[in-house]
Amino acid sequence: MSVTAPQGFEAAGVVAGLKSTGKPDVAVVVNRGPRKVGAAVFTSNRSKANPIIWSQEVVKDGVVEAVVLNSGGANCFTGAFGFQTSHLTAEHAADLLGVSAGDVVVCSTGLIGSGDEVFRGKVLAGVEAAVGQLSADGGQAAAEAIMTTDTVAKTVAVTRSGWTIGGMAKGAGMLAPGLATMLVVLTTDAELDAAEAHALLLRATGQTFDRLDSDGCMSTNDQVTLLANGASGIRPDLDEFAAALTELSDELARMLQDDAEGASHAISIEVVHAQDEQDAVEVGRAVARNNLFKAAIFGNDPNWGRVLAAIGTTAAVFDPYDVDVWMNGVRVCTAGGPDRPREEVDLTPRATHVLIDLKAGEAAATIRTNDLTHDYVHENSAYAS
Amino acid sequence: MSVTAPQGFEAAGVVAGLKSTGKPDVAVVVNRGPRKVGAAVFTSNRSKANPIIWSQEVVKDGVVEAVVLNSGGANCFTGAFGFQTSHLTAEHAADLLGVSAGDVVVCSTGLIGSGDEVFRGKVLAGVEAAVGQLSADGGQAAAEAIMTTDTVAKTVAVTRSGWTIGGMAKGAGMLAPGLATMLVVLTTDAELDAAEAHALLLRATGQTFDRLDSDGCMSTNDQVTLLANGASGIRPDLDEFAAALTELSDELARMLQDDAEGASHAISIEVVHAQDEQDAVEVGRAVARNNLFKAAIFGNDPNWGRVLAAIGTTAAVFDPYDVDVWMNGVRVCTAGGPDRPREEVDLTPRATHVLIDLKAGEAAATIRTNDLTHDYVHENSAYAS
DSSP states (O other): OOTTSSTTEEEEEEOOSOSTTOOOOEEEEEEOOSOOEEEEEEOOOSSOOHHHHHHHHHGGGSBOOEEEEEOSBOOOSOHHHHHHHHHHHHHHHHHHHTSOGGGEEEEEBSOTTOOOHHHHHHHHHHHHHHHHTOBTTOHHHHHHHTOSSOSSOEEEEEEETTEEEEEEEEOOSSOOSSOOSOEEEEEEOSOOOHHHHHHHHHHHHHHTGGGBOSSSOOOSSOEEEEEEOOTTOOOOOHHHHHHHHHHHHHHHHHHHHHTOTTOSOEEEEEEEEESSHHHHHHHHHHHHTOHHHHHHHHTTOOOHHHHHHHHTTSOOSOOTTSOEEEETTEEEEETTEEOSOGGGOOOOSSEEEEEEEOOSOSEEEEEEEEOOOHHHHHHHHSSOO | OOTTSSTTEEEEEEOOSOSTTOOOOEEEEEEOOSOOEEEEEEOOOSSOOHHHHHHHHHGGGSBOOEEEEEOSBOOOSOHHHHHHHHHHHHHHHHHHHTSOGGGEEEEEBSOTTOOOHHHHHHHHHHHHHHHHTOBTTOHHHHHHHTOSSOSSOEEEEEEETTEEEEEEEEOOSSOOSSOOSOEEEEEEOSOOOHHHHHHHHHHHHHHTGGGBOSSSOOOSSOEEEEEEOOTTOOOOOHHHHHHHHHHHHHHHHHHHHHTOTTOSOEEEEEEEEESSHHHHHHHHHHHHTOHHHHHHHHTTOOOHHHHHHHHTTSOOSOOTTSOEEEETTEEEEETTEEOSOGGGOOOOSSEEEEEEEOOSOSEEEEEEEEOOOHHHHHHHHSTTO
């Protein structure tokens, strides 16, 4: 499992003292080759953290030797000092690994505005400790070191046709489009060139991580990185590889959704018969971001009126008086009016399914989200303290 | 105070049995002339309730004789039967008042999907009772009859240069752009023609009710109606009237914000030095809708990083590394980095002021919102039950 499942990858996770809890907080993932192909997608937030600004430059040439990740501080809006910290982190890891700093990606997560000299010192020491502990079975330790409010480490792996893909993810709050407060590292020993890796990553994230919208808030630090080393010696069938990468990304996205801060329901909003996929995504996202709908699901209340009110804020093609809404298999609204009684809907299971039939075409999409709970408010009302 | 403050208006509020609490739930406001000028603005939600669909037609000719309002049921997504109910409500009021049904506006608020035969019967009986109790001092009773989760009746009045404007509003949740779950009736005895009334109403609502965004959720039933009868015999100076109408609308918007469901902070987000007003509104709204920011304010946490993360989701002109953020008078972020210590910010007062300096121009705007609290989640998780 995890990022060390494919051949030719090493990882480690160590305690650097960034977290007040004393839990692991610095991870390093190294690609031992033979190829050093890397691709990444980043938050679409215009307010980007220093590690994002650094890493965007690193991946431009399609070569990535290593990924350094830390929890316990986002190093975002920490001024020029903060950008130097990201730069120094990459340089320090590169020196220790004997590679170029320009091939080391840096990822940070934690409180925005935190990243002072103490932070920098701990990160650099953590990198040194982690490089000293790199091993081919360090994937689990790395996954644990990137956890923030996550309650479980999130790792996956799949083997097909002689090649393997592994992955780890962290993220539990601020999950949103153009990604979420998620840090994800995917590794594979399949032979891919940089253009293929980039295209395959975009295809997979577009249908998985980009459709996870836990609380509508877009992070400053999100990054999904794919490393490919060709150590298996096998050129994958690209369609087969794309399907596997998407499946595995979807599995990680599901894990992120299941572990979202304070959530008591994991809600899948499936939009069918949309005129096009963009409409389906827009409608699903509008419902996923509607606080009234989300609070109703928390209260096990099949309040379909709030679904229709949310759809009405979109520009999608639909007739508000010809939409059907199903909740957990019960059609509660037909053609813009009440259908089955609310009492028939059982919303007590954690997994919740809302089906919206727009009757406008043949496209479909599913958005994953969570309910709005007391625990969500509690966890996010004292994050900085 | 209230809608009967100007000359030539009568109102009433009665118990029709729509609310399970037995509180007043049907109101009628009648314009006794001499002029019967009316203008209204409606929710921009594409999923519109039956009373909205009805009332949009009524106001087209600029003539409104009366407004019938009910709480205890939104009559939204109740099928063709529901539209007939709105129509019958107007007809019944018109018959009793000796006017045309096409000049009677109908407003409803309550649960979406509720509006069956029992509802219709109670509304029609309530209209009859209310018309029987119409009086020139019925404004307060009317304001009480439109309350839902409001804790106080919201009324205002102002007299200037021989003419008077009065108003009442209800709304406590689902406050959002393109209006909110708000029903507002404004009355005046100034002499205005229909075009003037419409233009003045748009000008006032655009800067007040449209900038109230309590929870980002747009209602299906919102309506603000202005009635003008010229009973004072005075043609107002239009600039003076516009200023008074805007001031009074702002006061009602402030009352709605102060009474928002479950809120513990009334937050004013003031955006200054924006390139244009549209940018200022977009930035203010993005922050107002950020659940993480709103939860932080609930926890008295001056988490300015979440403000910058929210700004980053907009298309406004700004440099994320050259933005200043103030909270309750303390500059917590300068040029994209930490400034004064968080400890200096006192967020315990209910009135909260966030100042965002975009350093991109000379425009400004203020958006009113609320924090995200346990009580908000609680009130909205069992609304239907």
